[in-house]
Amino acid sequence: MSNDLVLARRDRVLDAMSDAGIDVLVLGRQDNAGYACGMRRLWTAGTRPFGAGCIVVGSTGRIHVLSSWEDGIEPPMTFDDLYPLTWNPRIMAVSMAGIDGLAGAGRIGVDELTPSFQRAAASFAPDAEVVAADNLMADVRLHKLSGEIEAIARTCATVWVGVEAVLSASERSDPAAAAIEALSSRGVTVPSSGVQVERRGEALAIDIGVICDLYEGGVGGVFVDSRRAGSSALVDACRAGATHADLAAAATGDWLVRGLGMGFERPVIGPGVGARERLEAGMVLSVTDGPHRDVVHVTADGPAVLSQRP
């Protein structure tokens, strides 16, 4: 990953903290941590309990992460910015005491609130007020940098390698296995939503979502004779200023429009959710209408599809 992109994201986070009067951010969500510092970690499926995985200190501009080794970290972070994995809360408290700028923090922002962190914070930062900072991170991530657009488009192109593999292996007992092998030959083994393949008579319904270099890509559709069928009206409706009603009117099936970047992001707009949202230029969206899915960059000139078949 380009180090310029890592630095640009970090600066956005530090600026947002300054604007919001947040002295320290404690991030438990891997996507938020990856955004702030570019760190790659072993992927595991599903939710993780909240823990202090990444700490951004406004006064020093330093970012610290929970790791016992330097694999996966990006400059300017160094080994000295790490605190080690431990099972012992007392050892963790010692690590926290060693982070410059944490003990005197007035406001600590977290991306999820838990009773145990509240209790721990009262000991390592006695004067701190712990506040929700999920919106701070979501707002920073809402509008994509040009380097992020390029990264998402690259992952989308890789997703098509999986789609083409399914289409040329339709006789296989599970064509999804062909996609998994083809993606792995490109070094990609981490799913976002994963590989779904369903036979519908002569047609194949395919949806693939993966993560590559921290950024998600995806595409979906019903393929007949290797050609993708279906409406793109919802994609065409993804324009700056579009409302929930605009999108609902364009959709032809079960639909969902949601942010896509380092995985599943805001906004989330669909039946029963996101009634007050309005699309803005700079957003990147996963646009699902029935089995049809594309990744769309909302620009001032209209929707730009990032998941075009290469």
Next chain:
Amino acid sequence: MVDLRRMGVERLARLRVEMRAQDVDGAVLMHGPHVTYATGHVPEAVDASHANHRRAVAIVSAADGPARLHAHDPVNEVAVAGAETGAPLWLELDDGAAAVGEAIAEVLGDVTGHRVAVDGVTGAMARAGVLDGAELVDASRVLGPARVVKTNDELTCIDQAQRYTERAMVAARTACVPGTTRAEVAGAFLAALREGDASEEGSAGADYRNGIDPIFQPMPLRRDGGSRTSTGHVAFPTGVDNPVFTEGDLVWVDAGVGWHGYMSDFGCTWVPGRAPTAAEQSLCDRWMAVLEASLAVVGPGATLGDVGRAARSVEQDETPWLPQFYLAHGSGLESAEMPMIGTDLGQAFDEGFELAAGMVLVFEPVIWVDGVGGYRAEEVVAVTDDGWRRLGAGDHYEPFRS
């Protein structure tokens, strides 16, 4: 045979015993394994960002009655038979917080002044004042003691997950030759997991979920031969980069696959494209000796300290496990649960923790000789009334043992 309905009834009963013992009136659960424990619903094995936004939620009252489940993913009707289901909730969104509050009120009533166990509170829930006035405690305080002893059905699930993982690993070992990459070997494993589905009877195959980007990590042969660590030992599992295997590599393998939510934990060491050297074989033999010495003392009433001492007794010069981890850990709906033996929680913790029938131990010692490298594998056992029994087929030590 696993009885999903019975498993759900027994788990919910165990959870309520702990809730009542700790005066917890209700639980609002949004961590996947906790939701599974309370309701039987297993969320899809997707990226955390997807799982967070499309969280399944369980709401449990300490009083009798069904648990409440709100899920986005399709549910297995048999597995969730003991729960009542409600519409999907959007806990991450300000837009969805009011519905979360309503669902909690429907199941728990007014929570003011009551003790409620939570995995966490999202920003949206906090801003909407959901759970304001309740005394919040960490859900792991009630889920942890409930989960640590497994029912027979839970043990059956772990055994099945382990056997299924072992079968798919045969394809990965065939693929792991000099010149291939980590991701290609992972792809062979993940494809075999999928292809295995078609040969399963009924829809059982659809219940397998891969839980971790499978690890095939070529290890340095010296402690200082890899990246810098805070432990003075080697870094594992790093889970990054895509190395190409070469002859001479010692590859540490680690994978986990869930069945009805219950995780396998597969570990072993491979030598791509060749047979082990005599020095490498000796590492494996010593590893087996540590395992056997440890298992010899496993049984109800033994402390974690007893087991750790037994392991150390056959490797007196050096602790035979990685300093950041353990000699053994529990396993169930997550692949590193209590009880953990030999962690930095310290000796007093280990001496105070007694094993009981139904607990699961995944032994993962490491034998290391600087210059030769290390041998690491994993063996999964359940504590029984008179000792232990193996979960999985336990014949996964090739090419060191066949």
